[in-house]
Amino acid sequence: AIRITQSPSSLSASTGDRVTITCRASQGISSYLAWYQQKPGKAPKLLIYAASTLQSGVPSRFSGSGSGTDFTLTISCLQSEDFATYYCQQYYSYPQGTFGQGTKVEIK
Amino acid sequence: EVQLVESGGGLVQPGGSLRLSCAASGFTFSSYSMNWVRQAPGKGLEWVSYISSSSSTIYYADSVKGRFTISRDNAKNSLYLQMNSLRDEDTAVYYCAREQVPAANTFDYWGQGTLVTVSS
Numbered sequence: 554a555i556r557i558t559q560s561p562s563s564l565s566a567s568t569g570d571r572v573t574i575t576c577r578a579s580q581g582i583s584s585y586l587a588w589y590q591q592k593p594g595k596a597p598k599l600l601i602y603a604a605s606t607l608q609s610g611v612p613s614r615f616s617g618s619g620s621g622t623d624f625t626l627t628i629s630c631l632q633s634e635d636f637a638t639y640y641c642q643q644y645y646s647y648p649q650g651t652f653g654q655g656t657k658v659e660i661k
Numbered sequence: 662e663v664q665l666v667e668s669g670g671g672l673v674q675p676g677g678s679l680r681l682s683c684a685a686s687g688f689t690f691s692s693y694s695m696n697w698v699r700q701a702p703g704k705g706l707e708w709v710s711y712i713s714s715s716s717s718t719i720y721y722a723d724s725v726k727g728r729f730t731i732s733r734d735n736a737k738n739s740l741y742l743q744m745n746s747l748r749d750e751d752t753a754v755y756y757c758a759r760e761q762v763p764a765a766n767t768f769d770y771w772g773q774g775t776l777v778t779v780s781s
Contacts, residue, residue, distance in 0.1 A: 640706055652707070
């Protein structure tokens with residue numbers, strides 16, 4: 554099974570900061586990686602798929618990069634509504650895609 | 662507007678059964694593959710099961726294989742998850758999620774979730 558390691562597990566940041574979250578796959582997954590945002594008590598929301606394709610309606614301050622085993626989600630200028638938990642998901646091993654452990658972005 | 666509304670969660674004893682439902686609206690349900698994804702309290706996300714648009718293809722996570730059954734009724738715009746032989750570790754919020762086209766196995770719409778608690 555493909556393992557996904559997401560880091561950090563949490564981070565503290567201020568509004569306006571640039572934030573980077575990484576995911577590493579245990580084997581190459583090409584660009585079959587997605588990113589989701591989840592706020593407390595809510596369902597996850599798809600932000601990015603195919604490693605770097607922004608989902609419709611998602612602000613352009615979110616971006617994704619990477620291929621193979623190493624991937625990055627960047628929030629270029631953190632807004633108050635961005636404080637949430639972020640998950641990456643590999644979907645190379647369809648349909649048993651696996652999620653990372655999550656990164657909680659908290660207010661500093 | 663796309664809407665997915667789950668129901669059927671609750672408290673059940675270990676070894677018991679529960680049937681979850683997901684009512685879909687705002688899109689052509691019969692054209693989309695659907696999934697169940699769960700999240701244990703305070704934990705991450707775990708894919709549970711997949712069903713193709715015509716029900717011809719079905720997959721399960723190893724953790725639920727042989728105990729859970731996914732099905733759908735396209736005439737009723739509804740998705741189901743029959744859960745048998747429930748264990749403590751099945752305690753979670755269960756979400757139904759629409760599979761996006763393209764980028765299969767990514768989920769572009771989710772329901773609000775229904776909580777299943779397995780406890781004696």
